[in-house]
Amino acid sequence: MNYNSPHKGMTLIVKTITRITVGLILLYGIYITLHGHVSPGGGFAGGVIIALSFIHLMLAFGKEEALRRLPKPLVSLFESLGAILFFTIAILGFVGGYFFLDWLNKGEPFKLFSAGSILLSNIAIAIKVSFGLFGIFLVLVLLKFTPKK
Amino acid sequence: MHILPLFPALGLGGAFLVSLLGRRSKKFCDIFTNVITCALFGLSLYSLCILKSQTSPLVYKVGGWIPPIGISLVLDGLSSFMLIIVNFVAFMITLYSVNYMEKFTAKFKFYTLFLLMLAGMNGVIVTGDIFNLFVFLEIASVASYALVAYGVEAEELEASFKYLIMSSVASLFILLGIAFLYSYASTLNMADIAVVLSEKGLNNAMLFASILFIVGFSLKAAIVPFHAWLPDAHPSAPAPISACLSGIFIKALGVYTLCRLFYNVFGANPALLNLFMGLGAVSIVVGALLALGQVDFKRLLAYSSINQIGYIILGLGLGTPLGILGALFHLFNHSVFKSLLFLNSGAVEYTVGTRNIRDMGGLREKMPVTSSTSLIASMSISGIPPFNGFFSKLIIILACIHAGHVVYSFWAILGSILTLAYFMKLQKNVFFGNLPERYNNVREVPFFMKTAMVMLAIACIVGGFMVLPKVKKYILSPAQNVLTHGLDYKNINEIGVK
Numbered sequence: 001m002n003y004n005s006p007h008k009g010m011t012l013i014v015k016t017i018t019r020i021t022v023g024l025i026l027l028y029g030i031y032i033t034l035h036g037h038v039s040p041g042g043g044f045a046g047g048v049i050i051a052l053s054f055i056h057l058m059l060a061f062g063k064e065e066a067l068r069r070l071p072k073p074l075v076s077l078f079e080s081l082g083a084i085l086f087f088t089i090a091i092l093g094f095v096g097g098y099f100f101l102d103w104l105n106k107g108e109p110f111k112l113f114s115a116g117s118i119l120l121s122n123i124a125i126a127i128k129v130s131f132g133l134f135g136i137f138l139v140l141v142l143l144k145f146t147p148k149k
Numbered sequence: 150m151h152i153l154p155l156f157p158a159l160g161l162g163g164a165f166l167v168s169l170l171g172r173r174s175k176k177f178c179d180i181f182t183n184v185i186t187c188a189l190f191g192l193s194l195y196s197l198c199i200l201k202s203q204t205s206p207l208v209y210k211v212g213g214w215i216p217p218i219g220i221s222l223v224l225d226g227l228s229s230f231m232l233i234i235v236n237f238v239a240f241m242i243t244l245y246s247v248n249y250m251e252k253f254t255a256k257f258k259f260y261t262l263f264l265l266m267l268a269g270m271n272g273v274i275v276t277g278d279i280f281n282l283f284v285f286l287e288i289a290s291v292a293s294y295a296l297v298a299y300g301v302e303a304e305e306l307e308a309s310f311k312y313l314i315m316s317s318v319a320s321l322f323i324l325l326g327i328a329f330l331y332s333y334a335s336t337l338n339m340a341d342i343a344v345v346l347s348e349k350g351l352n353n354a355m356l357f358a359s360i361l362f363i364v365g366f367s368l369k370a371a372i373v374p375f376h377a378w379l380p381d382a383h384p385s386a387p388a389p390i391s392a393c394l395s396g397i398f399i400k401a402l403g404v405y406t407l408c409r410l411f412y413n414v415f416g417a418n419p420a421l422l423n424l425f426m427g428l429g430a431v432s433i434v435v436g437a438l439l440a441l442g443q444v445d446f447k448r449l450l451a452y453s454s455i456n457q458i459g460y461i462i463l464g465l466g467l468g469t470p471l472g473i474l475g476a477l478f479h480l481f482n483h484s485v486f487k488s489l490l491f492l493n494s495g496a497v498e499y500t501v502g503t504r505n506i507r508d509m510g511g512l513r514e515k516m517p518v519t520s521s522t523s524l525i526a527s528m529s530i531s532g533i534p535p536f537n538g539f540f541s542k543l544i545i546i547l548a549c550i551h552a553g554h555v556v557y558s559f560w561a562i563l564g565s566i567l568t569l570a571y572f573m574k575l576q577k578n579v580f581f582g583n584l585p586e587r588y589n590n591v592r593e594v595p596f597f598m599k600t601a602m603v604m605l606a607i608a609c610i611v612g613g614f615m616v617l618p619k620v621k622k623y624i625l626s627p628a629q630n631v632l633t634h635g636l637d638y639k640n641i642n643e644i645g646v647k
Binding site for chain 1: 161162168209210211212213
């Protein structure tokens with residue numbers, strides 16, 4: 001399928017710029033997520049930026065192209081998985097003594113691999129938030145109103 | 150002791166698993182949700198046993214952080230009492246939903262939202278941190294907005310939208326109140342706030358915060374000047390959700406939070422108690438008068454909820470041990486018989502297909518289980534002697550007279566007579582009288598719906614024994630003590646942490 005077709009989405013200029021920037025936005029979202037415990041940001045902020053990169057794709061190339069890459073069942077699957085991942089981290093702590101107990105090695109402060117389970121929690125939250133936000137956007141796009149006669 | 154975080158966690162985990170795996174198989178959703186709610190009910194009974202073996206309330210450190218720093222969960226007499234009510238009714242409702250929700254598509258979405266709402270309610274009850282309470286309150290509220298609109302008809306969407314706006318305003322009031330409280334006390338742990346408030350005293354900012362809390366939580370509890378959303382929202386939802394909203398939701402999010410904040414954190418003072426009594430009396434009379442004129446089965450029950458919440462608030466406002474006992478006992482009774490009545494209305498709607506009581510009649514012959522359980526619930530709620538509602542109303546009225554508030558006891562008695570009047574109207578129009586021709590083929594509802602209704606009816610009859618001294622000391626008295634010795638709550642961080 002030719003997703004450069006001029007009949008779908010926005011103009012060629014927008015599509016070209018999107019193709020360059022969308023990866024960078026996604027990468028920036030991942031960076032914000034992974035460095036949540038050492039710098040400003042975190043799972044929620046990173047997740048929102050990741051969701052924005054998906055939405056960016058949809059705005060530029062039209063909803064068919066975006067839905068081909070990220071179909072609706074996949075979005076809702078990842079949304080639930082993110083929640084369950086976060087829940088699992090809490091439950092693992094519960095098994096180890098206290099609910100949400102940080103059972104991992106704390107590591108050296110200000111290093112990437114430190115702060116124990118907070119990094120894992122941030123990743124879980126980022127998955128949940130990014131797919132949840134994209135899911136809401138998707139539902140609003142796909143919603144059709146049938147006016148009552 | 151370890152079970153405490155499971156109350157919100159089981160509901161949340163169950164909700165995510167149902168949304169992930171429930172799409173394929175309806176049977177899995179039914180079984181899994183019922184197992185979760187049954188386990189929660191079992192755990193809440195077990196929490197009572199744990200509390201019996203201890204001398205002090207229990208505080209659980211989430212993540213191993215000591216209370217004023219981290220979030221704590223608290224188990225005392227009141228929260229154990231509320232947990233039993235909420236999880237018992239929730240179990241009955243999921244049992245009922247197995248058959249009732251068949252007519253809707255996407256049953257797994259219903260179960261997901263229901264479990265989220267249940268997790269929110271359980272979280273509100275067990276938490277010891279005021280901001281955490283707000284978060285769980287929002288989880289439960291947001292799930293309930295979606296559930297009210299579950300049928301996606303125009304009327305339901307309108308009711309849900311109205312409910313959403315009113316309830317969000319309530320949440321904003323509560324959030325602003327929490328902000329004031331935090332700026333004054335510099336802590337969010339409720340026991341710690343109680344300590345700070347008792348040392349520094351209350352100033353005008355705290356007075357303003359308590360007014361914000363009263364408005365916010367009264368909106369959630371639908372006490373009279375703030376009740377406008379309830380008669381639209383509760384009838385619009387599917388019957389199990391109406392039962393859940395009227396039976397436990399407004400109590401866990403409205404009445405329980407009011408008790409916790411104003412008895413345990415701020416400390417009860419005479420001006421506040423007078424306000425509660427006034428609000429309660431107005432709710433009793435206005436709710437009953439509005440219910441009299443209704444012809445929609447569920448709308449009548451919704452107004453009746455406002456009426457009965459009035460009794461609970463009146464009893465709490467008295468502030469005497471007897472009044473508090475009556476209020477807590479009525480809280481239990483109302484959650485049992487009001488959810489039963491809503492399930493009855495759902496059963497009638499399921500078979501007959503309408504909610505207008507003028508179009509019904511004579512269903513007693515065709516639906517013996519529904520009609521007899523509904524008769525038991527109606528007699529309980531109107532305060533006919535052998536049933537539980539009689540005892541709780543009697544205690545509240547006696548407590549009014551004991552405390553010297555004879556005028557309020559008059560309103561309570563008047564409200565009870567009006568309750569009897571509108572439930573007689575309901576029974577006459579729906580179950581007695583002549584059966585219209587077109588309902589000759591009507592049959593009794595399926596098995597699980599019958600089971601849930603019968604079990605709630607048994608609870609209506611057995612519930613009356615809860616005031617017997619031997620039974621009272623296990624369930625009601627610990628809850629009553631938490632409120633009568635309200636400010637002891639501030640010590641729990643010192644004595645309760647394990």
